[in-house]
Structure formats: structure tokens, C-alpha cells
Amino acid sequence: MFAKLFSGVAMAMLAVTASVAHADDAKVLNFGIISTESSQNLKQDWQPVLDEMSKRIGIKVNGFFASDYAGIIEGMRFGKVQMGWFGNKSAMEAVDRASGEVFAHVVNPDGTSGYYSLVGVSKDSPYKSIDDILKNSKSLTFGIGDPNSTSGYLLPNYYIFAKNNVDPKTAFKVIRTSNHEANILAVANKQIDSAVFASDTMDRIEERQPAVAKEVRIVWKSPLIAADPLVWRKDLPADTKAKIKEFFLSYGKTGPNAAQEKAQLAKLQYSGFAESNDAQLNPIRQLELFKQKGKIESDANLSAEEKKAKLDDINRKMSDLAKS
Incomplete structure (x- = not known):
């Protein structure tokens, strides 16, 4: 056998x-x-x-x-x-x-050599900034990107949500995951109140579907992404x-x-x-570590020793990245 x-x-x-x-x-x-x-x-x-x-x-x-x-x-x-x-x-x-x-x-x-993560609303939306959206989030629908997307997920999660101590899963009335193009179309057609998408996809929409692009107004722009x-x-x-x-x-x-x-x-x-080369990914690695650090610092289930060990490990990784 x-x-x-x-x-x-x-x-x-x-x-x-x-x-x-x-x-x-x-x-x-x-x-x-x-x-x-x-x-x-x-x-x-x-x-x-x-x-x-x-x-x-x-x-x-x-x-x-x-x-x-x-x-x-x-x-x-x-x-x-x-x-x-x-x-x-x-x-x-x-x-x-x-x-x-x-x-x-x-x-x-x-x-x-870069692009941006954007948040858009319909052109006649009453919301003028990301702060307006966060203040009224409980009554709003929001479109986010694929969990493995830099501009559609990682950056908005860090710069918009983590830095404002907001959990997008509970902050909005409805949160929907889709690709950049679909998010733009949903905002333009008023199917959702606001959404995240990449600037290069918006550029393509402006070229191919200018009437659609005119229905969207940008209310937030991220730092430059490689x-x-x-x-x-x-x-x-x-x-x-x-x-x-x-x-x-x-x-x-x-x-x-x-x-x-x-x-x-x-x-x-x-x-x-x-x-x-792989070094281009270092800023993204730093963002991921910042995100992990925030979760550890706010985790009440960790003992002081466990928290210190995990934070020391993250700080070491961040230091290594800074040297590379």
C-alpha cells in the first residue's frame, strides 16, 4: 500500500x-x-x-x-x-x-511615476470634503476597493479611517466593495453617495466617457502613490x-x-x-506596519508584555525599512 x-x-x-x-x-x-x-x-x-x-x-x-x-x-x-x-x-x-x-x-x-487615491461624490452632492462625509457617515453609502488594492483600499483605510479612528465597516449605512471603474459609475449615477477610486482610472473615464466624469466631484486626494x-x-x-x-x-x-x-x-x-525593484514597495510596507501598530496599541485583550513585544517587532521592521 x-x-x-x-x-x-x-x-x-x-x-x-x-x-x-x-x-x-x-x-x-x-x-x-x-x-x-x-x-x-x-x-x-x-x-x-x-x-x-x-x-x-x-x-x-x-x-x-x-x-x-x-x-x-x-x-x-x-x-x-x-x-x-x-x-x-x-x-x-x-x-x-x-x-x-x-x-x-x-x-x-x-x-x-505615481498616481493618487481619490474619493468622489456626485457633482451636486451637499458634501464638500472628506470631513463632511465622515460626520454624516451613518446615513451614507460608501464604495471602497478590492482589499488588495493600494489606492482603493490600503491608502483610504490608513489616511481617512485609521488616522481618524473610524471603522469603515460600522461607520457607514452601507459599504460596498467594487473595482475603480464601477465605483466611479456608481457615484456618477447616484447609486452610492461617495466612493474611492484611482486617479488613473478617472483619467480613462474622462477620456472615454466625459459625460460620466462630469457627474463626479473629487473631495479627497491622497499623497502620491508609486x-x-x-x-x-x-x-x-x-x-x-x-x-x-x-x-x-x-x-x-x-x-x-x-x-x-x-x-x-x-x-x-x-x-x-x-x-x-522591490524597494518601491517599502512605503506600502510602512503603511501596513502603521496600521498593525494602531491595532496593537488599541487591543485591550493583550497584556502589557505581549503588547510591548509586538510593538518592538513592528518598530524593528519599520527601522529596517527606513535603512533599505
């Missing part, structure tokens, strides 16, 4: 190895795309980039879409996704949990990594198709891509 069990395990391991080898032999890579908008819109914008990448690196590249950010992170964790476009928070999860590594980031049309990173699995072959990086760093800048590529970048609201 043991021999049969061992044989079964061995066969399963061989099957996994064979499938990986087969994928490599077949020259196929999956590129994960986080769900900031509908899959249809995202595919429309990214597919030409992926098609060109397939030609340039000599490996077929498929788009990989999921209904939430976790689907892309888990896809990378289990080897179904080899690289992808992430937000900083989801990239941090991919790096920590899915053998990910940041290798580049997007660059905005004006050459800057531009969205591109992440690959660490175990990709070195020569494949070199080809991928060369493709992104040159896309829209050199080669016979540069003009066409630049036009495609404009649809994505980018001017190109720049080299980066």
Missing part, C-alpha cells in the same frame, strides 16, 4: 514537472492583469501590448484575468501566472506570498527575464513600431515603462 501511495505521489510530482516543462516547451506565458475595470476594457487596452511582446520575445503571451486581485496573486503563487501588472499593495502580496519580484513600473503621460509595478516570478529563466525587461523598457521608444506602440500606451494612460 505504501508503495502504491509513494508511486501515486511520485507520479503526481512528475505530472506537475512535466506540465511545467511542457508549458516551457510550448513557449507560453500568462500575464496577469488586476481587475481595476471590466475584463473587456482591460483586454482591449492590454492585448496589443501582449501580442507585440509575444513577437518580440519569441514566447506566446496570454492575458490572465480574474474577478479580483487575489485571483491574480494566487495565479502567480501556483505558477499559472508568470508575470503581470499589479498595484503596489497587490504586488507586495505577490512578492511575499507568490515568489514575485518587481522589475519595472509604468510611467505617466506627463513623465511622472506608479503601478510589473512583477514576474523569480523562477523565470534569466534569458526570458532579460527579454521581457528589454521589451518593456523599449516599448514605445525604439524600433519600427514605436509610433504605434506609443499610441497604445496613450490608451493605457502611460508614456512607457521604467526599471524598478
